[in-house]
Amino acid sequence: MTDSHPWQAVIGLEIHAQLSTTSKLFSDASTAYGADPNTQISAVDVALPGTLPVPNRAARDKAIRFGLAIGAQIARKSIFARKNYFYPDLSKGYQISQYELPIVGSGKLVVRTDDGRTLEVEIQRAHLEEDAGKSLHDVFHAATGIDFNRAGVPLLEIVSAPVLHSAQDAVAYMRTVHTLVRWLGICDGNMQEGSFRCDANVSVRPLGETKLGTRTEIKNVNSFRFVEKAIEYEIERQIRALENGERLVQETRLYDAAHHHTRPMRSKEDADDYRYFPDPDLPPLMVTDTDIATIRAGLPELPQARRQRYLETLGLSDADAAQLCADKATADYFEAVLTALPGQAKLCANWVLGELAAALNAGGLAIESSRVSAVAFAHLLRRVHDATISGKIAKDVFAAMWTGEGDADAIIETRGLTQISDVGALAAAVDAVLVEFPVQLADYRGGNEKLLQFFVGQIMKRTRGQANPQQLNTLLREKLHS
Amino acid sequence: MRIDPAIVRRIARLARLSIADGDLARVAGELTRVLDLADQLADAPLAGVEPMAHPQALALSWRDDAVTASDDAGTLLALAPEARGGLYLVPKVIE
Known part of the structure; x- marks a missing residue:
């Protein structure tokens, strides 16, 4: 024992x-x-x-x-x-x-x-x-x-x-x-x-x-x-x-x-x-x-072999590979998503094991009965990958897809969720926030670097979460240090 | 092989047979003679002979996986000494 x-x-x-x-x-x-x-x-x-x-x-x-x-x-x-x-x-x-x-x-x-x-x-x-x-x-x-x-x-x-x-x-x-x-x-x-x-x-x-x-x-x-x-x-x-x-x-x-x-x-x-x-x-x-020979020819790729392939060929973590291969339907769904979005194994794995698994779990559904098809799911992830929307916004879009509001693009369009990647528009938002919070700005410049997240939060609020996070970070740091 | 009364009692219990104590010695003797007869086979030259599982040189024939039984539940249950609510009844088994 x-x-x-x-x-x-x-x-x-x-x-x-x-x-x-x-x-x-x-x-x-x-x-x-x-x-x-x-x-x-x-x-x-x-x-x-x-x-x-x-x-x-x-x-x-x-x-x-x-x-x-x-x-x-x-x-x-x-x-x-x-x-x-x-x-x-x-x-x-x-x-x-x-x-x-x-x-x-x-x-x-x-x-x-x-x-x-x-x-x-x-x-x-x-x-x-x-x-x-x-x-x-x-x-x-x-x-x-x-x-x-x-x-x-x-x-x-x-x-x-x-x-x-x-x-x-x-x-x-x-x-x-x-x-x-x-x-x-x-x-x-x-x-x-x-x-x-x-x-x-x-x-x-x-x-x-x-x-x-x-x-x-x-x-x-x-x-x-x-x-x-x-x-x-x-x-x-x-x-x-x-x-x-x-x-x-x-x-x-x-x-x-x-x-x-x-x-x-x-x-x-x-x-x-x-x-x-x-x-x-x-x-x-x-x-x-x-x-x-006939029965052997009909065998699928086995879980152990597939897990190994996910580790070695797709570069997934041990834990992710094991979780995806816990049942064939999940592994097959993952591969269908990946086929529609080649090269993005990590992104696909994160979302299949994250948002999708959570939604299935909450609804008590098997993955075969998922309300979002692998192809539709891949389309959503494509919009994350090409930076049309942030990961955070994508969760809202996914929730809307789950309740049957339509496909990812339609939801992004009707809700006006496209990420702001336009440097001019982002810069304006950054400037406005820095002007609004002069005390915090001085504090930050005096060495309190933790306030960076405070500014990010304020700008996100102003842009309703639609600012491209990477761009925002670069731009904000530039402005704070200028 | 020698079968003694204790073995007879044991296999009788496993087979749910009732053998009176007075008969145990006689049955033991009879079973011993049966086994002695079979034991003569041990003297046969069997090197290289595969153990036989079935006396005829047949292989199993297979059925396709399909439900073709008609619903005989009523007829079958009617044969039971006792049945109720669609269940065969037996004296209470206590686990």
């Missing part, structure tokens, strides 16, 4: 990303979220006798897409296996998953932490599996209700190696995976709807020890903040227990956000032995070189 502590936490994450297909992994029922209970089920999903699973090609292709993006080996032949356990929302009494031969082998992901470090996280494997149904314990007094709409929805389980050492790093890794799956268009990443969730395996060991300690698994946490808090709590709990001379048991625990603690899950006490075996209903899953 803290640097002074002699313990090291070891964390591995199992992330479940729901693959964004329209139909289920093994049946032709819909995966759409939010339907009435049990209206999107087929005989396969509720495991009627005699039904057989027929796999969805799109789910396979999305899994391969992920594998290629993390540089993993794609298995030319992988196997679906039955994971056996009993729970009312698991209709067949087993979940179809992959065990010994997953479709995606080991790969790696470069993660940038909040404090600017770079981690290379090994991903051990990613495999295809079906989701279970949903148990509703609170609807009926004496019974549990089961909704099988989720049953059979395709998941990609992404398993990291136990190589993370703090809750913060674990969350940074989880965010990077979240960005990647959305970037690839294989998962919508919606955590409220359960499309992206995570189990965390946590253990601690004395710093310097290489053997892993006894681990616990925290199940099904579905927000970044809760993952961080749950892992932090679990690390502290384990250290406290070990320092008190207690023995830890390997178990599954549930994070309770309301009380900020983890507790053992009773239903999982017996579940350590899943008796996996190859599913006889499903022959091996074959992937050809052509399949892989």
